[in-house]
Amino acid sequence: MAAAAARWAPVVGLLGLLLLPFAPAPAGAATPARSPPSSASSAVFLLSGDVYPTGHYYVTMNIGDPAKPYFLDVDTGSDLTWLQCDAPCQSCNKVPHPLYRPTKNKLVPCANSICTALHSGSSPNKKCTTQQQCDYQIKYTDKASSLGVLVMDSFSLPLRNKSNVRPSLSFGCGYDQQVGKNGAAPATTDGLLGLGRGSVSLLSQLKQQGITKNVLGHCLSTSGGGFLFFGDDMVPTSRVTWVSMVRSTSGNYYSPGSATLYFDRRSLSTKPMEVVFDSGSTYTYFSAQPYQATISAIKGSLSKSLKQVSDPSLPLCWKGQKAFKSVSDVKKDFKSLQFIFGKNAVMDIPPENYLIITKNGNVCLGILDGSAAKLSFSIIGDITMQDQMVIYDNEKAQLGWIRGSCSRSPKSIMSSFP
Structure with missing residues (x-):
């Protein structure tokens, strides 16, 4: 799949273009062997x-x-x-x-x-x-x-x-x-x-x-x-931010509904946008109005030491006085974004959840224009889901997230979550 693209909106259809060179399957061959129920282990x-x-x-x-x-x-x-x-x-x-x-x-x-x-x-x-x-x-x-x-x-x-x-x-x-x-x-x-x-x-x-x-x-x-x-036995018992899952207007996707967008704790005064969680999307996509408002807010808050530069990795990038090695070198120059779902469910998006450092030493915005991909909604992609556990609970029809380091073994990671 294309690295920067949202692998999205599958359209399933019968083509029947090629009959596989197989003999007919024996009767019942494709019926799953029912495994005994486990003790709800993950x-x-x-x-x-x-x-x-x-x-x-x-x-x-x-x-x-x-x-x-x-x-x-x-x-x-x-x-x-x-x-x-x-x-x-x-x-x-x-x-x-x-x-x-x-x-x-x-x-x-x-x-x-x-x-x-x-x-x-x-x-x-x-x-x-x-x-x-x-x-x-x-x-x-x-x-x-x-x-x-x-x-x-x-x-x-x-x-x-x-x-x-x-x-x-x-x-x-x-x-x-x-x-x-x-x-x-x-x-x-x-x-x-x-x-x-x-x-x-x-x-x-x-x-x-x-x-x-x-x-x-x-x-x-x-x-x-x-x-x-x-499975559900690794879901933390406290401090998770939970939002009810809603039926997406665009398909059968994982959506917490609409969110209001903030930059540095101040509203960007955009209309609430439908949001979908998609681990198959490398980057995050905003619909047209929130995307333009985000670009304007970021550019307006940057120091003069950062100069916009062309980089093949992403559409909007900046260079510093010397090449950057990690987002920590430059995060002080960028402010956090926030999604507010419902009345008080907040997803904080610090600079490390929307910026990347390229092999050229530039810092680039990992939020893309969803309207260019003909998306009418916004996607939270991998870049924004980093270093937080994201939980898709179809049993209770809710989505949750809790911040913590994901760079260790599952056992040691779990000890950092309640």
């Missing part, structure tokens, strides 16, 4: 990656039997998990691991309920080209796409109670990816981990099988890495 994973220069955070998932590792881009802004796949592959990127190779008994048939759920979003009148398989196409607003079929295979999930479960979960076997320039760019991940609110997402499937609660959280470190968890 599955925990270490993350790799960063906002800059990698452009995303990813998790290692062990899939198949025998299990093989794959790097998956963590995306709460879409539902479908998919792997680049040798089925055979029509168009695939150079990926870190050998392409996933499904066997003929892994195909999800058209009649499966998860296939119905996948197609019901935007293609309610379409039918499968064959009853033996479930075709999909998913498109993102950065022009990336994945075309393939649904398969079902084992995922190895390490639980906090020291056990390891291996549920069979449905995901996309993508044999035609358009990522980067004509799909030719090397990819740092093998696919995408869809953790959205829909029934197709891995989180919803784990809930249906009684493995974990429908709750997830992530802690993204400014120095790279962090951790991800499924």
Whole structure:
């Protein structure tokens, strides 16, 4: 996926362009083996990656039997998990691991309920080209796409109670990816981990099988890495700022509703804007009016020692009297932003949550103009979610966040949260 783009607004549809060269799946082959309910334990994973220069955070998932590792881009802004796949592959990127190779008994048939759920979003009148398989196409607003079929295979999930479960979960076997320039760019991940609110997402499937609660959280470190968890037993019991989840007007996304924007504790006098949390977006996006107001406020508060400069990394950058090595070198020159949700729920956005230092030693604004990407709402992306635990609680329909360092092991990180 494009490093600076919001990987967003999936459009799912049946194309039926290619029938995979598989024999029909045996009857019942794609029915998940129901795992015994666990004692509400969380599955925990270490993350790799960063906002800059990698452009995303990813998790290692062990899939198949025998299990093989794959790097998956963590995306709460879409539902479908998919792997680049040798089925055979029509168009695939150079990926870190050998392409996933499904066997003929892994195909999800058209009649499966998860296939119905996948197609019901935007293609309610379409039918499968064959009853033996479930075709999909998913498109993102950065022009990336994945075309393939649904398969079902084992995922190895390490639980906090020291056990390891291996549920069979449905995901996309993508044999035609358009990522980067004509799909030719090397990819740092093998696919995408869809953790959205829909029934197709891995989180919803784990809930249906009684493995974990429908709750997830992530802690993204400014120095790279962090951790991800499924389930509710790692959620802090106090000091979390909670906001009710609302139905987004733009799709089935994680949204706390509208927020008022402040700069240095002063209102920017913009209209409240709809906000969505999306770990699949590297940067934060503001809709047109708040974006322009933010740019004006930042520029008006800067010292004369900073000069605007062109940098290929991002649209708005400044240089200092000498090259910057980290945001701490320059954060004193920038003020904090604040989102106010509802009556008193505050998300503080200090300079380190909206600035990056490029390889050229410049400081750049990691808030982009959402109207350029044709977004009618604002996105809180990875840069703004760094060094705070963000919790997506589908059980109680609420979103939460609590600030703390994410640069250590999950166990030591948890000790810093109440």
